[in-house]
Amino acid sequence: MVLQVKKASKNFGGLSALSDVSFSINQGEIFGLIGPNGAGKTTMFNLITSMFTPSSGEIIFNEDNINGLKPHLITKKGICRTFQNIRLFPQMTAEENVMVGEHCRSKSGVFSSVFRTKSQRQEEERIRSKANELLEFVGLGGFAETVSDSLAYGQQRRLEIARALASSPQLLLLDEPAAGMNETETSELFHLIKKIQEQGITVLLIEHDMPLVMKLCDRIAVLNFGKKIAEGTPAEIQNNPDVIEAYLGSEEEDMYA
Amino acid sequence: MLAELINPYYLQVASFILINIILGVSIYITLSTGQLSLANAGFMGIGAYTSALLTLNFDLPIIVGILAGTLLAGVFGILIGIPTLRLQGVYLAIVTLGFGEVIRVIFVNWESMTKGAVGLSGIPHMGRELLNTLKDFGFDPKILGLQNNQFVFLAIFLILLGVTISIIAFFRRQNRSRVGRAFAAIKLDEKAAESMGINITYYKVLAFAQGALVAGFAGALFAHVLAYISPADFAYHRAVEILIFAVFGGSEVIWGPVFGALFLTVMPEVLRFISEYRYMIYGLIIIIMMAVRPQGLIDVNILNWVKLKTPKRRQKHGTSSQKSI
Numbered sequence: 001m002v003l004q005v006k007k008a009s010k011n012f013g014g015l016s017a018l019s020d021v022s023f024s025i026n027q028g029e030i031f032g033l034i035g036p037n038g039a040g041k042t043t044m045f046n047l048i049t050s051m052f053t054p055s056s057g058e059i060i061f062n063e064d065n066i067n068g069l070k071p072h073l074i075t076k077k078g079i080c081r082t083f084q085n086i087r088l089f090p091q092m093t094a095e096e097n098v099m100v101g102e103h104c105r106s107k108s109g110v111f112s113s114v115f116r117t118k119s120q121r122q123e124e125e126r127i128r129s130k131a132n133e134l135l136e137f138v139g140l141g142g143f144a145e146t147v148s149d150s151l152a153y154g155q156q157r158r159l160e161i162a163r164a165l166a167s168s169p170q171l172l173l174l175d176e177p178a179a180g181m182n183e184t185e186t187s188e189l190f191h192l193i194k195k196i197q198e199q200g201i202t203v204l205l206i207e208h209d210m211p212l213v214m215k216l217c218d219r220i221a222v223l224n225f226g227k228k229i230a231e232g233t234p235a236e237i238q239n240n241p242d243v244i245e246a247y248l249g250s251e252e253e254d255m256y257a
Numbered sequence: 258m259l260a261e262l263i264n265p266y267y268l269q270v271a272s273f274i275l276i277n278i279i280l281g282v283s284i285y286i287t288l289s290t291g292q293l294s295l296a297n298a299g300f301m302g303i304g305a306y307t308s309a310l311l312t313l314n315f316d317l318p319i320i321v322g323i324l325a326g327t328l329l330a331g332v333f334g335i336l337i338g339i340p341t342l343r344l345q346g347v348y349l350a351i352v353t354l355g356f357g358e359v360i361r362v363i364f365v366n367w368e369s370m371t372k373g374a375v376g377l378s379g380i381p382h383m384g385r386e387l388l389n390t391l392k393d394f395g396f397d398p399k400i401l402g403l404q405n406n407q408f409v410f411l412a413i414f415l416i417l418l419g420v421t422i423s424i425i426a427f428f429r430r431q432n433r434s435r436v437g438r439a440f441a442a443i444k445l446d447e448k449a450a451e452s453m454g455i456n457i458t459y460y461k462v463l464a465f466a467q468g469a470l471v472a473g474f475a476g477a478l479f480a481h482v483l484a485y486i487s488p489a490d491f492a493y494h495r496a497v498e499i500l501i502f503a504v505f506g507g508s509e510v511i512w513g514p515v516f517g518a519l520f521l522t523v524m525p526e527v528l529r530f531i532s533e534y535r536y537m538i539y540g541l542i543i544i545i546m547m548a549v550r551p552q553g554l555i556d557v558n559i560l561n562w563v564k565l566k567t568p569k570r571r572q573k574h575g576t577s578s579q580k581s582i
Contacts, residue, residue, distance in 0.1 A: 049452055051448070051451075051452070070451075070456070071451045071452050072451055072452075072453075072454045072455055072456045072457070075452060075453060075454030076454055080452070080453070080454070081452055083449065087446050087448065087449040088446075088449070089441065089442050089445040089446060089449065089450075090445060091441075091445060091557075092438075092441065092442075092445070096438060096441075099438055100438050100439070100441075100442045100450070100453055100455070101453050101454075103435065103438070103439060103442075103453060103454050103455050104453075104454030104455075105454075106435055107435075108434060108435045108436070109436065110431060110436055110463070113430060113431055113433075113434030113435060113436050113437075114427050114430045114431055114434075116430065120434070123435075124434070124435075127435075163453065164453075167453060167454050
């Protein structure tokens with residue numbers, strides 16, 4: 001098991017964003033986290049990456065409790081994420097963005113950088129060529145020198161994935177990667193995520209595009225109002241009455257609507 | 258021949274330009290992680306007073322004094338940098354401005370040590386000390402066809418020039434490395450930088466300490482070039498002046514504050530009649546720059562344009578005219 005979330009809760013003041021949510025993700029699978037808007041999916045990402053500390057509960061990554069660890073150490077342990085609203089470094093080129101992602105897998109400090117020691121130069125070379133490989137991998141081969149701001153929306157999403165992959169994660173968290181993408185882009189994304197899985201990287205995916213989620217995920221957990229209401233394979237989820245109710249509303253509600 | 262060209266007055270102006278360039282670099286470094294610090298006048302004062310007092314009271318060599326002043330300023334940089342990590346933008350600016358004032362007030366009131374508002378005079382002069390040392394070895398500036406005075410100012414200028422070039426080279430190399438990328442990432446999006454595995458605490462304090470070190474270094478040089486310092490040299494006006502170098506020249510690239518310092522030090526010297534109205538003009542510059550060109554005169558696009566116009570350094574591919582940082 002790569003990741004175990006045990007009874008995680010998060011309260012903001014009196015508001016309970018997540019309550020007692022538990023699930024676990026197996027090595028190498030694509031795990032989907034779905035639910036209506038405001039269900040607490042992104043909050044869950046923020047707990048896993050330690051942007052927030054859980055109000056209660058535990059998050060266990062490879063047998064280690066990672067609660068309260070600083071976010072950059074979480075990345076170093078092997079969890080990296082993308083953001084729902086793209087957060088690239090706008091004035092940097094695509095290549096530089098990905099090179100930043102390799103920060104935690106490299107170690108040159110101030111003095112080796114200034115004196116350009118042999119190991120620093122080799123490391124820079126390695127970082128740069130890996131960055132270009134990753135750009136190639138996500139289909140941005142010709143865009144290394146392009147400022148990320150001027151990339152198309154779908155390309156920016158893929159660049160963010162490349163940047164996250166640069167930190168050599170074991171677990172990759174994707175927050176609505178298909179948002180705002182057209183059908184072609186979504187199908188490219190499908191193949192990209194499959195390719196990432198083939199590399200042995202476990203993927204935790206938040207997504208609203210249901211056909212994509214159902215095709216892609218091995219297992220799915222459904223959140224609604226901060227609680228987990230279902231977990232299972234895509235087929236199980238599609239036929240779960242609670243899930244249908246959360247997405248479509250119950251019959252009684254419809255009567256009064 | 259050579260002797261007539263070397264005018265001590267011009268050399269002294271040139272030396273102050275170089276010191277101001279170093280100060281401009283100091284504010285640029287902290288700004289390159291997105292932190293606006295106005296404490297650099299204070300750090301400059303710490304460097305200047307430390308070095309002056311050590312050389313005056315303990316007869317230490319100037320170079321030891323300068324190193325000690327620089328390091329102490331760096332230590333203060335860390336001490337101020339850590340508690341102010343949570344502050345951003347204007348709040349950080351206010352706190353650091355306050356710190357600078359505290360330092361100045363200490364210089365004014367710790368009379369037994371600093372001689373208060375009167376200031377310290379008779380600080381060993383870098384050029385003269387060098388001349389005296391060389392004379393012990395039997396060197397005479399006349400060999401070069403120079404007066405003592407000319408040699409002294411020429412030596413200071415050359416030392417400062419070497420130091421300034423080294424500092425700029427240092428930070429240009431740092432910028433193009435893993436450390437520079439981390440700085441830039443923090444400046445552009447702190448949360449994203451953190452989730453990409455960058456230890457933002459470390460890099461922000463590092464930038465703060467580097468800025469303090471450089472400002473302290475400039476202060477120590479200042480003390481030994483001028484041979485006289487007083488608390489007024491490190492007051493609020495100085496903090497604003499350093500800020501203006503970055504606002505006017507720009508803070509995206511290191512050449513921005515360098516150009517700002519150069520231009521704004523030369524201007525009052527060339528246009529003597531303006532000198533009195535300097536601070537009014539600074540105020541105007543801030544307002545105009547904020548309205549018209551918030552990134553400062555020199556930015557990435559201008560640098561790229563200059564590179565394109567310079568035949569030898571022409572870029573290989575057409576697309577790279579967009580390349581940044």
